[in-house]
Amino acid sequence: MQKLSIIKIGGNIIEDETSLNAFLKLFANLEGKKILIHGGGKRATHIASKLGVKSKMINGRRITDAATLEVITMVYAGLVNKNIVAKLQSLDVDALGLTGADVNSIKSDKRPVKEIDFGFVGDVKKVAHNSIDKLIKADFTPVFCALTHDGNGQLLNTNADTIASAIAVGMSKIYETSIYYCFELNGVLQDFKNKESVIKNINSETYQALLKDGIITDGMIPKLDNCFDALNNGVQKVLIGNLSMFTNENEFFTTITL
Template sequence: MIVLKIGGNVINNPATLHEALDYFASLIEPAVLVHGGGRRANQVLSAMGQEPVLIDGRRITDQATLEIVTMVYAGLLNKDIVAQLQSRGCNAIGLSGADGNAIQATKRPVDTIDYGFAGDVTAVNVALLDALLRLGMQPVLCPITHDLRGQLLNTNADTIATETAAALAGHGHSVRLQYCFELPGVLTQLDDPSTMIEELSESRYTSLREDGTIAGGMLPKLDNAFRALHAGAKDVRIGSLAELRRGGGTSCVAG
């Protein structure tokens, strides 16, 4: 089973998005697609007079921001992706965390940073995903969750992918988790693709994080990658679509 996560830069580039959806639709094994869309959300926020605020790659979500990202993620982007997959003969079904109680979360507690209506995943409805997959449907998950008390929450899409992979692995599935984004993999120098790390251990990641070589939005992505490995994912890779297709990109390994 594959859990494929596509990021905002992939979604914002029509040619790259089409290639990613071609790849997903061509998969023979059961698969779940998770999408972000932060860049599109930022565009809409700016157009509506709201200034996007992110800290270490994680969005600060006040009430106004929550309303806008819900419209963008669960509405425009999710349904556009589902429609495009249907055009490829892939019987996709788009879900927010509230749909079918797919993904439950709790509002992140305030510590040194108040992330607002950001959600930390507490449960993934594996029975629902299994049922949909048995019916020949491919779930497409957006990064909007809920708390079982009527509150929608904004949750990092990498986290959605990780927790989905972890939950599926915990129920006996052999899961490969793939994070598809615009770079060939994890780079030590962002402007030099030749610095891609082919295999990244958790200990080396810790060192590169501490010295600032890896920073920003890559931090939650890698934190989630190693979380998935510890939870039983068989293989976790980060890279461009071309790299992932050939089994390349950065392979994350425990240790």
């Protein structure tokens, strides 16, 4: 079975031109089949503010009303995605920028209203792995932004970590898949104030202990939930860390296992 690398980059890398260029060079040199997933929340918040659209967040998650959806569609699928695609082309990577609506690749259901109405936010239901594979087999490198669709003409804002996990699970039917969650930190930290305090290995048992002790909190919880969901559904390997995951310069990254 061929190997496929699924790499998701965080907002701070996207925001910093030097970090983005460094990452894309590493991504271009990464051997084998690969897919890139990105968000762009910080850029969307900045541009929304310029346009007079107020960004509303609850528990670190964006409330996506109609005006916000317009902004994030422009920013994610337009500005950020095409900037990344253009840079990859300059590095001889034949990148193809996509939303989940393109080739019907990722369908979602609009998140039901419970305690909070998140608006036009999607929960992934289906990944068209065969359609994505046609692009890969044609030697294109898919670059997905954090937008999916409901199959009825509605775009939906969707968590990029979840998209990475869902694509990896879907593609694991064809490939031996690995996920790399790449952001500005060295990995999952024991002490957030100490950037060197990387927890090198987390399994499902130690994860529960870290949750109980309050070491893993906030946005890291859904990220790790996505990791374990992927591993439970056919994904071979999941790593969380910074650019050094691709350079073998150090071991400052976290490996997630069952």
